[in-house]
Every structure is written in structure tokens, then in C-alpha cells.
Amino acid sequence: MHKTYTSEQNDDCPSDERQRLADPSERIDFVCRQCGGCCTNTTPYVTPLDVWRLARFLDISTSNIIRKHLIIIETDLPGVANMGRVPLLALRMAGRGRSQLHSKQCVFLNRETHRCTVYAARPLSCRMFPAGLQHSTDGNGDSPEKNFHYVLVQPLPECNGYGAGCNTLQQYLAGDVHDDDLDCWRQYTDLMVRTFQGNDLASNEDFADSFLAAIFDLDGRDGADFNACFEQGRNLVTGWLA
Template identity: 30%
Template sequence: MDEIESTAPEKIRDRLKPIQDGTFRFACHPGVSCFTECCRDLNLMLTPYDVLRLSRHLNLSTTEFLDRYTDVVVAEGSPLPAVCLMMQENDRRTCPFVSPAGCRVYSDRPSACRTYPLARASRKHRVHGTVLESYYLVVEDHCRGFDEPRTWSVEEWIADQGLEEYHRMNNDWMDLVTHPAVRQGLTEKQIPMYYMASYDLDRFRAFVFESRFRHMFDAGKMDVERAREDDSALYELALAWLKFFLLGEGPLRPKDRP
């Protein structure tokens, strides 16, 4: 467990347990005595795809969502600004989207909520480009879900929680933010651009289509115009821009100008 012990937030490191024989017992439903207990007092980091999905669920722009529901923090062990879901200001510090009946944004809940009670460690092989991943159980004392009889394999849990799409969308961004050159830190000029292109995709869309961006950069085979209406294309373009802006890599290239 060396890799995840060194990268997981310190708060959960002593709760990580190996998954024996590739299966685990767990279920969460209103009949479990601790139902929604895990939806409070969280340091819940959001990925860019989490922000995009939640903002669309709430019919907000990414800018409005970020202003209303998040704090910007520097995560433990990272030099990069990150977005953390802001808890409510009550005595239990509950999630802004939880209710007695459960999660009010369940169909678009964040990656971390979907993954729980698992923790995922992933990295991209620098030579072959394949994603290498491993999973561990996050065993918390209050959780009675582990007493339930339902048995899962990791693969079954991933499919049941709709994690395939989240992993696909998160993997390239995680590969970028864990790149050695990025982990060394960003300049004052790079940080605002990194934040906008990672999290505030509606503002990034305005940057692309209301500036000289398309006149200055060649996107190769990427269809930049699709990003005007298509959020998936916008997300892909934002990642391509970050790879160019931070690393000088990827499909984007400056156009030859007189």
C-alpha cells in the first residue's frame, strides 16, 4: 500500500485497508442506521468533471457554481490550487446537497462519492500510456454499510456506480496534474489560466470564442467549433490547452503569423 499511503490525504491513511480476495461487503440505503452520516464534515476535492456535471445538474454556469458552492484550497502535498466542496455552516457541517432522504444531486454526484467506500490510486504509464490503478477500502468506524450482506467485486462496484465515464474524463486531467513539471509548481501567470481551464469551463469557453484564440492556435484534428455547444468537446479542448500552455505538448500549436 506504499503508493496510496504516501499520496492519500493524511486524514484517511489509517482507514485504508486492502481488499481481500478482490471482493468486499457493502450497501448504503435509508435502512442503514448511519445513512447520510458520511455526507458531513468533508474535505471533498472536486475534479473538473465533477464541477461540470454538478453545475449542469443545478442549471448554473461553472462560474456561478464555483462561487456559490466551493472554496479554493491548496491540497496537501500539491502545489496546485484545487476546488473543495464547501460544507454548510451548521453544527454538523453537512454537505449542501444532502437531505434526510439522501443525496439531491445523486445522478451527478462527485467522483469521490461514487467511489466510496473504495479509494482509487491511479497513474498513467509514461511509456505505454495505459492507466494503472489499484483500489482499497476506506473503513470508517461509524459506517454500518460494511455489515450489510451484499458482496461486490471492484469491477461490479465501478459499473454500478457509473464510474467508467468519470474515470475516463478524470484520467487525462490527473495525468496532467501529476506530471513532474506541473508538480514543481506554476508561475503567477500560469495559476489563473490553470484554474480557469481546469474548473471554470464556461469562462474558458468565453476565452476561446471571444478572443483571438482560434486565430492564434492550430488545433490539428480537434474540432474547436464543437466546443461552442458541446461540453465534452469543451473539456477536451481545455485539457489540450493546458497541455500546451503548461508543458508545450499536445495537439495545439501556434499558427504561423506574418
């Protein structure tokens, strides 16, 4: 058990079999109905920018967001070779036993209205669903500087969004996914791979806790700007690896 944060193993992270690469120009014909179905059946991973936004939306510190609302999930990174399980942060699920991960509901879901209570600050993974991002280790992502591929997750039976729109993946994402989200995801994932690929550092729980605190708990950094604080966190980790 991690000393600082609560952790779980996750064998249900979308594996290569449950997701496929997708081209941004691909027709997906999808509209989110905001029914809350995927808020019960997924594990919403968060980026450092997601945590920053949630903290400001809820007017609490990034430290409190992490301790109250997030959990460490030790899981595989689909598509990345020579990596053991890595520690990712995800929204905490509540309501059922620990062994029934997928029958729990997100802590931010209103159980009566089935609406998201942090909708304007919901994480990137929530805004992208049923699409996602996969790190590209071959340097041939959707563009070289991005270093990631788009993926589509297998349809959820409880999701009513399929066939309801008339759009491409790019059009669907355009409204809610922005360059700063993608930049943060790429920088975060690049650092994750550089830190944990080819070694067993992820099994060192003190190191894993320090890694997550360095790049997610940004309120203690100098400055009020996310990018400056995130860069300080990344530099801290890079210094440990030197």
C-alpha cells in the first residue's frame, strides 16, 4: 500500500483488445447525452491539468483533490513496450466493494440526477470518451511533435451516444478537447515512460508517491500559472533521474 495515497490494482484498464487506433477524420456519429452511464462503468484517469482545474473549480488545493477524490491505479500502459505496471491517478469510485470496480460510481456523479457535478472541470478522459489517447513509442503518432495516437474504446452497452450524431472523431473532440489538454497529456505520458520504462522504479512506492506528488500536487510550486508549475514538477523528476 502506498504510504501517501490509496492505491488499487486495475486489470480492467482498456487493453489493446478493448481499444483500437482511430483516425481523427473517421466518422463516429456520436453525441454525448450526459446520461452518466460511463461515470459508473469506467475508470477516469486524470492529467496534472485536470487536477489543477478541479482544484480551482472546487476552490480547494491540489493536495486536497488528490487525497479526497483521487486514487492511485497500478496498471499497464497500453501500447508501450518494456513497461511494468505504472502508477496513474484516477477519480475515486464509491458505492460498492473494492473487488467490483466497475459497479462503483464516480465521486462527482449526482446519484439522483445522474449528472456530473464538476461538468465544466471534468477530466480530459471524460471529455474524450468514447475516444482516448495512446502513447506512441514509434515516433509516428498523429504528428511527430504530438507523439500520441487517438484510440476508440469498444462501445459500452449502457451508452446511448452511438449513432446519435453525424460527425467525425475530430469534430466530436473539437468542442471540448483543447491544445493545452493534449500538450499536458503528452508531456505527462512522455515523463511517465522516461521514468518507468526498463526499470522497476514503479514498484518503489516511496518513489511512485514522490513522482505523483511532483507533477500533480502543483499548488506548492512557484507562480500561479499551470505551465510554469508543471514544468517545475517535471524538472524535479528529471533531476531525480539524472
